[in-house]
Amino acid sequence: MFTEIIAAAGVLALLTVVPGPDMAVVTRRAVSSGWRDGLRTVGGITAGLLIWGVLTVAGLAAVLAASAVAYTAVKLLGAAYLVFLGIQALVRSRKGAPPSAAVPGAAADGGSPWRTGLVSNVLNPKIAVFYTGLLPTLTPHSLPSHLGMALLVLLHATLTLVWLGGYVMVLAKARSFFGRPAVRRALDRVTGVVLIGFGLKVATADS
Structure with missing residues (x-):
């Protein structure tokens, strides 16, 4: 079992690192x-995985x-949210950083960073496909299916928390x-374009 894990x-x-x-x-x-807000965003993303x-x-x-209908609905909502975040970043790049951005931990973009991370992940149906399609093939054979799946979900959430949390500290x-x-x-423009690109990719991707 240890080798399989x-x-x-x-x-x-x-x-996780891709x-x-x-x-x-x-x-x-x-x-x-x-x-601080970066770590709160990571916390929201991890909560979405859980x-x-x-x-x-x-x-x-x-x-x-x-379900093609349910999958498409969640996919389009998630894509729209990513595009919204991207447009928000582009608008911010034109206006310049507000005074609150100079204060560490200040929510310069408004709204809850934890909620931003949570919503961006909850509205990502690819995770449902990933969890239901790939995780069963990785589950240790010596464990009951539901326990093995739960273990791998916790492992994935932990890896995500550590990886993105470390990335935030590097930033x-x-x-x-x-x-x-x-x-x-410049970074707002780049991340804005990237987020819009991911949104369009999600919207046009096949299930």
């Missing part, structure tokens, strides 16, 4: 509002993954650089 952890770690919408959302919030994990163990995520070390107005505007 190590192998599963390796696969989950590789999937840049995606989560990293773009965390980058935007950490740079604009400070490391919610999908509970739904997966309960069998509800499989229903979503199998914090370079805060003096990212705090420069020109750099901040």
